[in-house]
Amino acid sequence: MPRRDLTNARLMQLIAGALLAIAAWFAVSPWLPQTWRVPGSPALYLTGVAGAALLVVGAAFALAKRGGRSRDPLAWFNAHVLCASLGAVLIAIHSGGFLRRPPALLLAAIVALAALGVWARIRGARSMAATFGAKAPRFDIPDSAARARLRSIVAEKRALLERLDPGAQEGTFSVTLAHVLRAPRLGLAYQRLARAEARLIGARRAVGLAQAWWRPLHMALAWIFVLGVVIHIAAVTFFAGYVAGGAPITWWHLAEW
Secondary structure (H helix, E strand, C coil), rough: CCCCCCHHHHHHHHHHHHHHHHHHEEEEEEEECCHHHCCCCCHHHHHHEEEEEEHHHHHHHHHHHHHHCCCCHHHHHHHHHHHHHHHHHHHHHCCCCCCCCCCHHHHHHHHHHHHHHHHHHHHHHHHHHHHCCCCCCCCCHHHHHHHHHHHHHHHHHHHHHHHCCCCCCCCCCCCCCCHHHHHHHHHHHHHHHHHHHHHCCCHHHCCCCCHHHHHHHHHHHHHHHHHHHHHHHHHHHHHHHHHHHCCCCCCCCECCC
16 A cells, blocks of 8 residues: 655655745745735735644644544644645745844744754654664662652552543553543643653653653744744734834734734
């Protein structure tokens, strides 16, 4: 059967195509009509809206994966990559070439997110596959107090799991978005215990710095980007006068504060 996932070669072609499209846009933008060179023009405003919508589709992959109810996670992953790549191109066009203003940091965040994602797929995946395919090293618990704390954490996890998901096994269970939505207090409490257990046994140290921290960094950048988009939308919608800086306001807005 043909492969449905994005191969490494196709992924690199997609990223290269997005980068070339962005570079081509910046190269020809000085000769384009003024409506494509003025920040906030109707054309660039709608381009930004379309780009943000595509990035929302990309972000929905995390919800689908963590929700535990996606029937086709592979399709969500493909949509995540394709929509994020096209959304990045549209956001770059939306910038109008004005990269010395604070909103340009959002474009930098997109580039960093793409770089981390590509690294995880091309290089990080090999390390993760080797980790899952290898015999787990023995975790050294330094003293009797730490061992007692570990036993206490595991006992608390099992007691919580009886209330959170009675049919699950503590050794293989992972909290999903569905658990958090159904029982937020129990789900977050179990997650805190799982993190405390991982810190106690040194799980991150066992897999190396890059493999241990690439995903937390990827998620942190994603949340920074989301926060930046929210601030940008609020600014241009309610503080249009401040954003325009005395120039004509050419985009849709609710207030000119």
